[in-house]
Amino acid sequence: MSVPKAGIDTKRQPDLNTRLDEAGWALIDTSAITEVELNAVLSRLHLRRVWACAVAERERQQFSSMWQALILAGRPAVPILATVALVLATWWWIGIAKLSPQVTDAHESPWDRVAFDRTSILSDDDVLTLVMNWPVAGRSGLEGPR
Amino acid sequence: MRAGDERAFSQLFERHSTFVARLVGRFFARTEDVEDLVQDVFTEAFLGLGRYRGGQDRSFVAWLKRITVTTCYDALRGERARGTDRTEALSHREVHALEGLFQGVRPTPEESTILRDTAAKLLARLSPADRLVLTLLSSEAASVRDIAEMTGWSAAKVKVRAYRARRTLRALVKPFV
Numbered sequence: 245m246s247v248p249k250a251g252i253d254t255k256r257q258p259d260l261n262t263r264l265d266e267a268g269w270a271l272i273d274t275s276a277i278t279e280v281e282l283n284a285v286l287s288r289l290h291l292r293r294v295w296a297c298a299v300a301e302r303e304r305q306q307f308s309s310m311w312q313a314l315i316l317a318g319r320p321a322v323p324i325l326a327t328v329a330l331v332l333a334t335w336w337w338i339g340i341a342k343l344s345p346q347v348t349d350a351h352e353s354p355w356d357r358v359a360f361d362r363t364s365i366l367s368d369d370d371v372l373t374l375v376m377n378w379p380v381a382g383r384s385g386l387e388g389p390r
Numbered sequence: 391m392r393a394g395d396e397r398a399f400s401q402l403f404e405r406h407s408t409f410v411a412r413l414v415g416r417f418f419a420r421t422e423d424v425e426d427l428v429q430d431v432f433t434e435a436f437l438g439l440g441r442y443r444g445g446q447d448r449s450f451v452a453w454l455k456r457i458t459v460t461t462c463y464d465a466l467r468g469e470r471a472r473g474t475d476r477t478e479a480l481s482h483r484e485v486h487a488l489e490g491l492f493q494g495v496r497p498t499p500e501e502s503t504i505l506r507d508t509a510a511k512l513l514a515r516l517s518p519a520d521r522l523v524l525t526l527l528s529s530e531a532a533s534v535r536d537i538a539e540m541t542g543w544s545a546a547k548v549k550v551r552a553y554r555a556r557r558t559l560r561a562l563v564k565p566f567v
Contacts, residue, residue: 261560267492267567268559272528274491274502275509277415277424285411285424291400294429298399298436305437 403432406451410458416529417462417521419510427465431458452539459522459540466518484508488566512562520555527552 277285366374407428414427434457442453480488487504490497497505513521526532526540534552538545 263567264560264563265556267563268524268556269528270491271488271509271512271559271563272416272525274505275419275513276529277412277419277421281421282408282411282415282424285415285421285428286408288421289407289411289425289428291403294403294432295396295399297429298433301433302437 399432399436402435406454407432409451410454413455413458413530414462416525417466419506423465427461431461434461456540456542459526460542463518463522463541466521469514470518480508480511484511485566488512488563492563492567515562516555516558519551520558523548523551524555524559 410431411424411428414424414431418424418427431454435454438457442450444450484504484507487497487501488508490501491505516524522541523537526537530536532540534545534548537543537548537552541548543551
């Protein structure tokens with residue numbers, strides 16, 4: 245048994261230390277598997293199973309390494325892809341903003357809309373006349389001027 | 391074998407499985423654990439064969455031994471991480487069996503089983519690194535250089551670890567001697 249002796253306190257209690265060492269080694273030897281059990285293990289170990297396990301593990305590793313390779317290959321393209329995504333998002337946002345309807349007063353009546361619409365065929369004087377003759381109590385939006 | 395030849399793998403397995411199982415059996419007494427770990431060792435060897443560089447200095451057996459020791463060390467650390475109860479008190483019967491062992495009394499088959507479980511229980515109180523070094527020193531009669539080779543540690547680290555591990559082992563057995 246090759247055991248390093250450096251630093252071991254063998255001067256003060258050589259006998260006790262020797263006895264403790266022997267007990268320690270005996271403990272380690274006792275904890276090991278016996279020859280009978282070893283043979284039982286070896287008889288149960290089937291080559292086919294070990295081989296299948298090794299092949300399965302190899303395939304698993306190959307699969308994961310393929311993904312790693314893909315990620316590694318795609319990594320340099322990340323800034324370019326991010327820029328493209330940003331440009332597309334900006335473009336989409338501008339398009340949405342253009343298509344959205346103009347802000348209108350939700351309480352505005354259909355009649356008001358026709359009267360104050362700048363594209364209406366009514367002239368400014370017609371509109372003024374309409375407003376002046378507008379009965380305040382009847383401005384429901386559905387009723388026209390009397 | 392490098393090409394994944396099953397027949398070559400089988401030859402390798404037949405030739406080395408006994409020594410691998412024996413070495414694993416120094417660390418683990420449960421036969422199921424030994425079976426699983428032997429399988430892991432051969433799987434690891436099969437996958438790592440591309441990294442193996444033969445030569446006079448590095449024999450295949452030494453390479454396989456290194457894989458075995460590393461696998462056992464990982465398993466010991468895993469056992470420790472799972473939180474196996476290391477402070478479990480010994481029963482009167484277990485203490486008696488231990489005292490008998492240290493006095494050189496030959497145990498009966500029944501006592502042998504108790505003794506082995508007790509020994510495993512006591513050794514579980516050591517750190518995985520201590521256990522590794524002590525087992526290799528005791529069972530494999532390995533030198534500091536051999537252990538350094540097997541574990542990938544420096545010789546100085548092995549020496550320090552061996553010194554501390556022996557001190558811990560003495561403290562562990564002292565109440566029963």
